[in-house]
Amino acid sequence: MDLHDPQYQGFFHIPVDLIYAEPCIIQWIRSEIPNWRQAVVVSPDAGGAKRATSICNKLNLDFALIHKEDLANTKESMGLVGEVAGRPAIILDDMIDSGSTIGLASEILKRHGATEIYAIAVHGVFSGPALQIINRSPVTVVACTNTVPQDEFRQQCAKLRTIDIAPMLGEIIRRTFYGESVTQLFVHDEQA
Numbered sequence: 081m082d083l084h085d086p087q088y089q090g091f092f093h094i095p096v097d098l099i100y101a102e103p104c105i106i107q108w109i110r111s112e113i114p115n116w117r118q119a120v121v122v123s124p125d126a127g128g129a130k131r132a133t134s135i136c137n138k139l140n141l142d143f144a145l146i147h148k149e150d151l152a153n154t155k156e157s158m159g160l161v162g163e164v165a166g167r168p169a170i171i172l173d174d175m176i177d178s179g180s181t182i183g184l185a186s187e188i189l190k191r192h193g194a195t196e197i198y199a200i201a202v203h204g205v206f207s208g209p210a211l212q213i214i215n216r217s218p219v220t221v222v223a224c225t226n227t228v229p230q231d232e233f234r235q236q237c238a239k240l241r242t243i244d245i246a247p248m249l250g251e252i253i254r255r256t257f258y259g260e261s262v263t264q265l266f267v268h269d270e271q272a
Contacts, residue, residue: 081099081100081101081202081225081227081245082098082099082100082101082174082202082203082227083098097252097262099248099252099262099265099266100266101202101225101227101243101245102131102134102135102138102266103248103265103266104225104243104244104245104248105135105172105200105202105223105225105243106135106138106139108200108223108243109135109139109170109200110139112221112223112241113168113170113198115168115196116139116141116168116170117141118167118168119141119167119168119169119170119198120141120142120143120144120162120163120164120167120168120169120170120194121133121135121136121139121141121142121143121144121170121172122143122144122145122146122162122164122169122170122171122172122185122189123143123144123145123146123171123172123173124146124171124172124173124181124182124184124185125145125146125147125148125181126145126147128172128173128174129143129145131172131174132145132172135172141170142162142163143162144160144161144162144163144164144169145160145161145162146158146159146160146161146184146185146188146189147159147160147161158184158185158188159188160188160189160192164189164192164193164194165192165193165194166193166195167194167195168194168195168196168197168198169189169194169196169197169198170198170199170200171185171186171189171197171198171199171200171219172200172201173199173200173201173202174201174202174203175201175202175203175204175205176199176201176203176204176205176206176210176214176222176224177205177206177207177210178207178208178209178210178213179206179208179209179210179211179212179213179214179217180213182199182201182213182214182217182219182222183213183214183216183217183219185199186199186217186218186219187217187218189218190218196220197218197219197220198219198220198221198222198223199214199219199221199222199223200222200223200224200243201222201223201224201225202224202225202227203224203225203227203228204222204224204225204228204230204233204240205228206233206237211233211236211237211240214237214239214240215237215238215239219239220239221239221240221241222237222239222240222241223240223241223242223243224240224241224242224243225242225243225244225245226242226243226244226245226246227245230242248265251265252265
């Protein structure tokens with residue numbers, strides 16, 4: 081699910097379908113963020129812009145980007161392109177590992193006037209001091225899918241929520257078994 085690099089598909093010697101958490105993330109945003117229609121979707125780096133703009137387009141939301149002005153990974157070396165003042169911000173990333181990107185991005189968004197800050201990632205790895213960084217950060221809620229078990233992490237971080245992908249995986253298995261289209265799961269319904 082949401083391979084960090086789609087080229088990984090080439091390392092398998094059997095057919096591999098790349099599946100995406102995007103439908104589950106969109107459903108979570110709609111059901112768990114009360115004022116999501118006023119939100120700005122933020123990519124914490126240029127590499128995640130495609131993922132963030134895809135969700136922006138499907139939810140008809142504005143987009144912002146945090147960019148690094150030099151090689152240092154400090155809030156002084158990072159800038160914001162886009163307007164978040166007086167609005168909730170939704171940071172989208174493929175994974176949270178060390179937590180430093182989310183921590184720095186949330187500080188920048190708070191400094192630029194975001195009212196609430198949500199961070200959503202497909203994979204919540206949370207290595208090293210990640211949970212301490214998140215606990216100290218201005219992030220309101222961090223939501224990750226359960227591609228990595230989250231129970232132990234949730235005990236250490238009250239901000240953490242889980243986006244359950246089990247129903248989608250079950251439907252993918254069912255469709256594969258019956259020879260039905262898996263791709264149709266990832267076609268966005270404009271009416272939803």
